[in-house]
Amino acid sequence: MQRFSGLVSATALAAGVFVCGPGFAADAVLRTESGQVKLVEVARGLDTPWSMAFLPDGRLLLTERPGRMRLVGTDGTVSAPLAGVPEVHARGQGGLLDVALSPDFATDRTIVFSFAQPTARGARTAVARARLDAEALKLDDVKVIFAQNEDPSGNHHWGSRLVFDREGRLFVTLGDRFHSRDRAQVLESHLGKIVRIDPDGGVPGDNPFAQAEGAPKAQPEIWSWGHRNVQGAALHPLSGELWAHEHGPQGGDELNRVLPGRNYGWPVITFGREYVVGTRIGEGTERADVEPPIKQWTPSIAPSGMAFYTGDVFPQWKGNVFVGALKFQLLARLVLEDGKVVHEERLDIGRRIRDVRQGPDGHLWLLDESDGRVLRLDPA
Structure with a gap:
């Protein structure tokens, strides 16, 4: 396992990273604006981990993008792959993606998961539900409950978070889906959208386009549109509203309050620019009928994973939003006041952070995509 090699560099020291033992993986202390925290390695040996969900007994259910689902014990033991996972399109950014427990998991043992589903034409983001048999390490009664209505070729921009x-x-x-970006502005298409469905895949009657009045061709599952590639989403703990962030191209990563029926602009309204040539995309950065972002990052941090912190382990962070970053290999802490970001602190983790969750123990948990590890933040 590769260790963090740059820990004594000037960059690391300036970021407040101090090694307290033989290796960063288990003994790193990060100095933050509100005190020191310890970065603890819980499990390792994973292959491109993408998402995690906490079972009631404290174990972790997690996905690996190549198409495997595993359980991680409270002692850090990683299980064999679970049986029953469907075939995935494991190319580029595609594969097995998010996983979430049913709100009634304690009684129905149901999970949902998203994946790049191969088709005869190409692939599409799909969502399946299944019953988890944790002791037998398998999924039963697997059923696809939603799939995008278009399946273009290509291996990028699948989304996909489940909340x-x-x-x-x-x-x-x-x-x-990257090469089909103009479809994000087309309501007949599921590309570049956030959708809202019933647990069985049906359409909630209060979705903004469910009755199709004034937009007869709009897909009824659509909640919001004009998105590029949303890889972080969570409910606001007070309002219950969905918040999400998405990748911009070259600049223009966005944090959004996702409201029903709203257009978020991509690719017409964006702070991002074209790769390589750097020319402007679309019409500009604002328009009256487009919902503006709460925050935008230029240059891009490549955000992935997101959690509102509500626990008591770090009382100084209560109410903050935490966003993982792939490109900049950090954890961003955002301070909110009246629904606006008033401050950002960047914790230099030094590895690609794919997922961020608050555990039932009140700690912050991270998935390190670079080294295939589960990490936890503890008070130092």
């Missing part, structure tokens, strides 16, 4: 709202409906974030 249950307070009524038990499921938000699914869907990428624009």
Whole structure:
């Protein structure tokens, strides 16, 4: 396993990273604006981990992008792959993606997961539900409950985060599939959208386009549109509203409050620019009918994973938003006031952070995509 090699560099020292033992993986202390925290390695040996969910008994259910689902014990033991996972399109950014427990998991043992589903034409983001048999390490009664209505070729921009709202409906974030970005502005298409579905895949009657009045060709699952590639989403702990962030191209990563029926602009309104040539995309950075971002990052940090912190382990962070970053290999802490970001602190983790969760123990948990590890933040 590769260790963190740059820990004594000037960059690391300036970021406040101090090695307290033989290796960063288990003994790193990060100096933050509100005190020191310890970065603890819980498990390792994973292959491109993408998402995690906490079972009631404290174990972790997690996905690996090549198409495997595993359980991680409270002692850090990683299980064999679970049986029953469907075939995935494991190319580029595609594969097995997010996983979430049903709100009634304690009684129905149901999970949902998203994946790049191969088709005869190409592939598409799909969502399946299944019953987890944790002791037998398998999934039963696997059923696809949603799939994008277009399946272009290519291996990029699948989304895909899964968030249950307070009524038990499921938000699914869907990428624009990169080469099909103009479809994000087309309501007949699922590309570049966030959709909201019932647990069985049905359409909630209060979705903004469910009745199709004034937009007869709009897909009824659509909740919001004009998105590029949303890889972080969570419910606001007070309002219950969905918040999400998405990748911009060259600049223009966005954090958004996702409201029903709103257009978030891509690719017409964006702070991002074209790769390589750096020319402007679309019409500009604002328009009256486009919902502006709460925050945008230029240059791009490549955000992935997101959690509102509500625990008591770090009382100084209560109410903050935590966003993982792939490109800049950090954890961003955002301070909110009246629904606006008033301050950002960047914790230099030094590895690609794919997922961020608050555990039932009140700690912050991270997935390190670079080294295939589960990490936890503890008070130092």
